[in-house]
Amino acid sequence: MSSGSSPRTPRTHDQNPSYRALLLPDLKQMLETNNEQELAAFCAELHPVVIAEILEELDPPDVWKATRHSEIGRLVELFSELPLSLQEELVDIIERPRLAELIQHMASDDRIALLSRMDKDHVEALMPLIAQAERIDIRKQLEYPEGSAGALMTTEYASLPEDLTVRDALDRLRTMAPNSEIIYYIYIVDEQRRLDGLLSLRELILARPTARVADLMQRDVVSVRVTDDGEFAAQEIARFDFIALPVVDDQNRLVGIITHDDVIDILQKEATEDAYRQAAVEPIEDSYMETPMTTLWWKRSIWLGALFIAEVFTFSAMATYEHALDQIKVLAMFIPLCISTGGNSGSQAGTLIIRAMAMGDVKPGDWLRVLWHEIVMGIFLGLTLAAVGFLRAAMTPGKVLGDVDRWMFAGVIFQAVACICLWGTVVGAMLPLIFRRLGFDPGYASSPFVATFVDCTGIMIYLSIAEVWLL
């Protein structure tokens, strides 16, 4: 949850993203003259999201210069909306007492996201400057594994005991006056803070003031454990369309909540990671423009290198059929076509299944249905492409064909394309299911790897068929 996630809307109605282009020169002007009052006014005027989008365009020292005069509440809002990589750079610029104050006031999930990326020594140096209650909270939450519900949750939420009337409950809520929308679900806990029930603010508003919370509350509450995967928590929120989901420890004690806006972040991060795997890029943590060149080179070259080395086997596959390639020259001309047929049909089938698994439509137990489905599909797709291949092969110039029979050769291409397409489709569809069964992310079974495997086997299928008919 971000502290900027207040229900307030930006103080501008201008939805044209060019306001960034309009306001940035103003801001740069203020920075040059170092006009403290104007800068503070600028930072207070617009919605934190909008200001943060403008600040992103500046160098870290200028970001701090522009925001340092804001009052702490606004500073926290602005800081939390900045990209994590920029927050990390600012941490080295901001004087230590101010930084400690900032971290102390941040929403617990935003704070943990930053601290877990910071240098351990730096974090330890800050700790004595942070109030004890917050410090204990931070130490506890930093222990949860990265990406777990415990690491992603916010520890601010609205909770009440069950022995209250509706009127008392509303009065208590008013005195808590939580900072954000987390007031919309109220969690009912016992003396040990065990999660007993849930009441929405809507239900509370609509109930008689003398009704008892214990009689109104929903007793069976969907929750996740601190150790559960954050992605699972996100899926549960999406599944039930919740605004927030409670996080409990192993004794069912309420320790935090995950909110609807985190779901979007988690799901977008997942979608990006899937897309990267599909294109053989090791997931990068920051945005494309912010990632250092060397990191990007490393993350890209390891996969490209692995694929390249795998592809070297195509040479070995072809060397096995050297005799056929030597005797019938036209065979080499159709190798790229045969390779791409297998690669494309394989990556297509793979993506469909990976995506269907991500959406929960296909489970590993469905493998037999998927296999049958993809065999039928592979046959039909194969025949479709083979027909095109047959026509193209039949039009080969006589000079290139040499003494090979035109129709015999077209027949070989027909058979090869049909077989390779079927093979690619079945392999592409089955690999994600096998990967999941083996405990790997199915995304790793994605296009370039499927394609490389199918490339090699495709060459062998093609040249074997050619040997049978043409030698």
Add this chain to the structure above:
Amino acid sequence: MSSGSSPRTPRTHDQNPSYRALLLPDLKQMLETNNEQELAAFCAELHPVVIAEILEELDPPDVWKATRHSEIGRLVELFSELPLSLQEELVDIIERPRLAELIQHMASDDRIALLSRMDKDHVEALMPLIAQAERIDIRKQLEYPEGSAGALMTTEYASLPEDLTVRDALDRLRTMAPNSEIIYYIYIVDEQRRLDGLLSLRELILARPTARVADLMQRDVVSVRVTDDGEFAAQEIARFDFIALPVVDDQNRLVGIITHDDVIDILQKEATEDAYRQAAVEPIEDSYMETPMTTLWWKRSIWLGALFIAEVFTFSAMATYEHALDQIKVLAMFIPLCISTGGNSGSQAGTLIIRAMAMGDVKPGDWLRVLWHEIVMGIFLGLTLAAVGFLRAAMTPGKVLGDVDRWMFAGVIFQAVACICLWGTVVGAMLPLIFRRLGFDPGYASSPFVATFVDCTGIMIYLSIAEVWLL
């Protein structure tokens, strides 16, 4: 918004998805004996989301048999949670008066999603059975283009005039008693229903009962137009972490809202479409398992066919260099490696840029920065791969090499791999930006098409370099 999106949680704490396997046999038993009371009790017991997930496993006639005895409120909740394709099948089974009642009670966004997929004649036959107010609402909303904010919004929301005290506002809200979470943002409108302000339920609860709404409300409200793209609306909700976003007509009159749970659906649909485009599948509307075989065959074969035909040009590219291929047999052996180098580096760069554009990190105006970035990256990646290629080529058996000089040949492979990798990287990175500039979805500039284009050009680069050094 789904009518099942009540803040109530399921009446089960069992988060193990195997409850489906546990409860399905019970349900089938009840269906066999056609025990109406048991069926109605079953459908009333659990959270609609959970029941809908179990119902999905049944044939449409059994789904209707299981749910038909539920009271209308629950029936609407269950029906709205079912996949659209199943809803469509049920529409043909449910007797017309009941269907009209069902549609009349559905949330307006769920209703429009279903009606816009139904046969026009069927919709017209139902219309006279639907209450006039709802009918007018439906006709109006059906006119908005598919995927627009107007088509995705729900027309139920909480609105109040500004000349109220907090106490009066709360009393009015209680009498409206809206069915769902839409109560958390209250829109303030004038007599012409023009959107004047926004107040959150939280702000209302925390304010003094005698304070005036006009003094409390936020006056500049972020909104979208009915004609705006639904994806834009989703991005705005994600950007500001809103629970809901108002939709206005061209005179700033409030006509509906889009809620946070729709954002997740819209973003997931987008992610799936992007993944499909990347793997050359025409986006499918239903889940993998629910899409008819012929639809899937068509959507898959058109792209595979297009790629196949494009790939036929590799033959022409190779035919141009027939002379070189004829004279130096070892050249053909390295063609698959050269092809895949270009394809992989191209699809990797393409995915990075497409994803960065989707996340807003890269804009079309950044093209020069991206070009420079990718040229440097392409050179480094190319040199990395070329080193591996050089080693592999140097190890070619003498028998295969014939009378070609070993180091000369390894040098050719080094140059070819480096050039093709650089070329693939630059083309892959630039095409999405060019597509966006031309007004197409950058996703279409994705891997298989980039790969096919780079395949052809890669062959030509490789054989040109070979001709220079070896002939």
